[in-house]
Amino acid sequence: MGVLTVSTVETAGRLVVRLSGECDMSCSDELAAALSAAIGRSPRTEVDLGGLRFLDSSGIHVLVTAHRDARARQAIMYVTHAAGVVATVLELTGVAALLAPPPQASGDRS
Template sequence: MLTVSIAETADRIVVSVSGECDMSSSGGLASALDAAMESSLPVEVDLAELQFLDSSGIHVLVTAYHASQVRSATVYVTRAAGMVATVLELTGVGALLAPQPQGER
């Protein structure tokens, strides 16, 4: 089961993801990221509580990255661990969505 929550802070939107992101649940993450990117604030995708991420979840993250480029927005991933961090590293998506220093956003 995938759980996604969105919170706004003074300087960013935080999309917190927990559980398992697979083909049957990745639509929920896509919808949350689309909604979060409506703001002019940078979007942090907090993966600390995500335990599983398959190719459909990777697709959602890459799609969000491309959408952010079109919108001149910022989306980045934080706190991935374990298998999720490994998947992000092996696919190159971790580097693509790594937080950038404030001046480079």
């Protein structure tokens, strides 16, 4: 059972949702709610995965669904700072490319 910590801060014209811990099926609803709220509040949402140690298929599903929801609202949602096993999972599934920061976000600093 994963323990996920979600925090949200507004910075430089975007909302940053920071995730830490582990994201599996037991906390995917919590993640979905946090991302939906963030996307509803801001046209630009960064999901900082730097503190995330584990991400399973349910977490990937939530990220992809949130990305689609953002696009439907003509907003942007992308992930940053994926490392270790989380980065590997995103790369192997092809989701890393889908959720990559837009070119103008490359200079963003949290």
